[in-house]
Amino acid sequence: MKLSDRQEKIIDIVKENGPITGEHIADKLNLTRATLRPDLAILTMAGFLEARPRVGYFFTGKTGSELISDKIKTFQVHEFQQIPIIVKEDVSVYDAISAMFLEDVGTLFVVNDKSCLSGVLSRKDLLRASIGQQDLNAIAVHIIMTRMPNITVCRKDDLLLDAAQRLITKQIDALPVVKDTEDGLVVTGRITKTTITKAFVELGIDSHI
Amino acid sequence: MKLSDRQEKIIDIVKENGPITGEHIADKLNLTRATLRPDLAILTMAGFLEARPRVGYFFTGKTGSELISDKIKTFQVHEFQQIPIIVKEDVSVYDAISAMFLEDVGTLFVVNDKSCLSGVLSRKDLLRASIGQQDLNAIAVHIIMTRMPNITVCRKDDLLLDAAQRLITKQIDALPVVKDTEDGLVVTGRITKTTITKAFVELGIDSHI
CATH class of the missing domain: 1.10.10.10 (Winged helix-like DNA-binding domain superfamily/Winged helix DNA-binding domain)
Structure with missing residues (x-):
């Protein structure tokens, strides 16, 4: 205006x-x-x-900022989420690092044999493991991953703003988007600081979101 | 409204x-x-x-989105930039990784003996180096860093929106904020996807930016 x-x-x-x-x-x-x-x-x-x-x-x-805030509060996670990259608990740290480079992501989600979320692997976790003196082919990711209940998640109908706040307050790079099932949490997407940066750019450039 | x-x-x-x-x-x-x-x-x-x-x-x-876009286009880099973490070219990869953990950042900037920008080290660069079979204490960062002119920079009066766009299009996590001098570029700040995520959260929460 x-x-x-x-x-x-x-x-x-x-x-x-x-x-x-x-x-x-x-x-x-x-x-x-x-x-x-x-x-x-x-x-x-x-x-x-x-x-x-x-x-x-x-x-x-x-x-006029109230209007902005109102607009941002209409953005939901499912409108912005990206595809999650998932590995199994018994994959080696070396293979997880390879998957991270291959898929070009900063965070991998780890699932158990029921295909439910059991852990998260950040670049930082993998970097920490790789400077140790161990053989990266001999360590399974479940040894070094961050595990439930220390994982911060979001759901598809959550506000993107709330997800962004969780990334900042928890000092993490990514959140899994999860769906509740009888067996546990199924990962359906990911929200990262890249997702939020893209939303910011769209807000700034595209007048017609 | x-x-x-x-x-x-x-x-x-x-x-x-x-x-x-x-x-x-x-x-x-x-x-x-x-x-x-x-x-x-x-x-x-x-x-x-x-x-x-x-x-x-x-x-x-x-x-109403035009208003948002107009507002975002008033944000300049210097209002949001964070402190840069800098290492010298002859520092070992091992010490660079330690500095990254100690300072809790995702990107380090490398300077030459004139204290001017000569390279950038991301977590990805360090992770790639660390899965090699080399001794991380024996390799200097200038061997593995991304070097000028392949470094994308920004300046303090640039729009935060332009910096955010560069992060997305170049697929990088951080930009050094630089100042031009006779000897080269001096690093005065850093803009990361975390910076942009924080700006997004402020836009959404604080009605009075």
Whole structure:
């Protein structure tokens, strides 16, 4: 929403003098109250100003960002999730590293014999293992993986914003998108910092998400 | 910006019937043109509708996202950049991996003896080196690093959006923020997918960025 020069001026006047009546704003601009009516209506509806009967107009401090926040809160995980790369618990660390390079991902999800989530392997986990003096072909990933219940997950109907917050607060690179089943959690997708970076770029570039 | 029920109805009418005159919209709602005037003014100013003289109102297809895009385009790299972790060219791969764990970062920047940027080390580079059969204490990072001119950089006044796009298109995790000097590029910050994820979360949570 592009504001007109006059609307910008009104906001400045209210910022400095609020609460201030419509008449007083009109006086300061040498205009009539009637001329300003549409501008004041627009600024109030857009949330820049708040009008209180018998008091006048306040500046709300909202600068359109509420709208942004509202928009971001409509994004759900399933609209953005990517395909998960999955390995079995008995795969060797060497093969897991190979899978990571082959699939070009930063995180692998580990499943048990019921195909349910049992662990997560980050590049960091694999790097830590690989600087040890062990034979990477001889260690199975279940030895070094992060395991339940220390895995942070998300579900397809979660807000992308909540998933992004979990990545930041837990200091992890990826979340498995899971579905609850009788046997445990089935992995159906992944949300990574790359996913969030892509969403940010789309928000910035594409005006029609 | 919260639209009223009547404004939502107007948008629906214009979506379906546009281009349509104000009178015809008023007819469909059993209201007078005068009653609708403020609503039409607001919807036009907010960018939902476009008015063409002698033709009528169109639906623009803009749903407030332009505002988001405009807002994101005000974010500059220097407002979000984090501290860069830097190592020298002759540091061993083993020590670089230790520095990465110690500082808890995903990317290290390598500088030459003039303290200017000469390379970048990602977790992926270090992981690749560490699964080789070499002694990690015996290899210097300049052997395995990605080097100029294959390094993608950004500058403090660049748009955060442009930096985010470079991360996606180049498929990298971090960009050094650099300053041009006579000797070369001096690293003053870093922008990572974590930086962008944090900016996304702030946009979504904080209404007053």
